[in-house]
Amino acid sequence: MRIVTIILTVCLLALAAGCENADSKKPSLADQIEKLKQDKTQLQNQIEQSGAENEQLNQRIQVLSSLPEGVKPENIYSVHEIKITRYTNLYDKDKDGRKETLIVYIQPVDQDGDVIKAAGTVDVELWDLNKEDGHAQLGKWHITANELRKLWFKTLLAVNYRLTLDVGGKVENFKDPLTVTVTFTDYLTGKVFKEQKVIKP
Numbered sequence: 001m002r003i004v005t006i007i008l009t010v011c012l013l014a015l016a017a018g019c020e021n022a023d024s025k026k027p028s029l030a031d032q033i034e035k036l037k038q039d040k041t042q043l044q045n046q047i048e049q050s051g052a053e054n055e056q057l058n059q060r061i062q063v064l065s066s067l068p069e070g071v072k073p074e075n076i077y078s079v080h081e082i083k084i085t086r087y088t089n090l091y092d093k094d095k096d097g098r099k100e101t102l103i104v105y106i107q108p109v110d111q112d113g114d115v116i117k118a119a120g121t122v123d124v125e126l127w128d129l130n131k132e133d134g135h136a137q138l139g140k141w142h143i144t145a146n147e148l149r150k151l152w153f154k155t156l157l158a159v160n161y162r163l164t165l166d167v168g169g170k171v172e173n174f175k176d177p178l179t180v181t182v183t184f185t186d187y188l189t190g191k192v193f194k195e196q197k198v199i200k201p
Contacts, residue, residue, distance in 0.1 A: 059187050079118045079186045083107040084197040085160060090167065090174050100168040102126060106161040106182055115159050117152050121145050123183040124163060130176055139170045145187060174201050
């Protein structure tokens with residue numbers, strides 16, 4: 001009888017230990033909530049990305065549907081790359097001794113190396129890469145296609161888009177090099193082109 005009692009006791013202890021291990025492996029409620037939050041954020045990002053891609057496709061369809069009959073998209077001049085020209089920099093437009101204006105010159109270039117007035121949107125970012133993470137981005141601007149078409153600028157030497165952006169309060173002292181990044185979304189093809197340039201005092 002005593003042996004049976006000992007065996008039953010050992011079995012109960014083993015069962016209790018197994019249950020305890022199972023409970024310890026189960027994620028806590030806080031961990032489950034955090035996991036759900038992460039999943040939700042990931043899904044929201046995917047939805048936003050899909051929405052942006054759909055918008056680009058819709059804009060491309062509108063442009064292509066307005067083409068004359070017999071015109072094939074592959075025969076149309078399209079953007080092959082974008083260039084940020086050497087005149088891109090900070091300027092003191094009001095002559096007060098502080099450079100409060102960022103002027104960005106952009107050239108959409110086709111497959112033959114010619115500059116073309118391509119329709120699209122532009123996103124510009126200004127960075128100070130010497131600053132810590134979270135403070136490196138000094139400014140960000142979005143230019144719509146309707147705004148961009150009015151910014152086509154011609155001189156005797158060059159043609160380009162000229163973007164004049166206010167950096168007042170964003171750049172305290174322009175003593176070190178800064179980085180300008182440009183993202184151009186071409187409405188004809190839906191392609192996205194990125195380029196960056198270091199500007200110096």
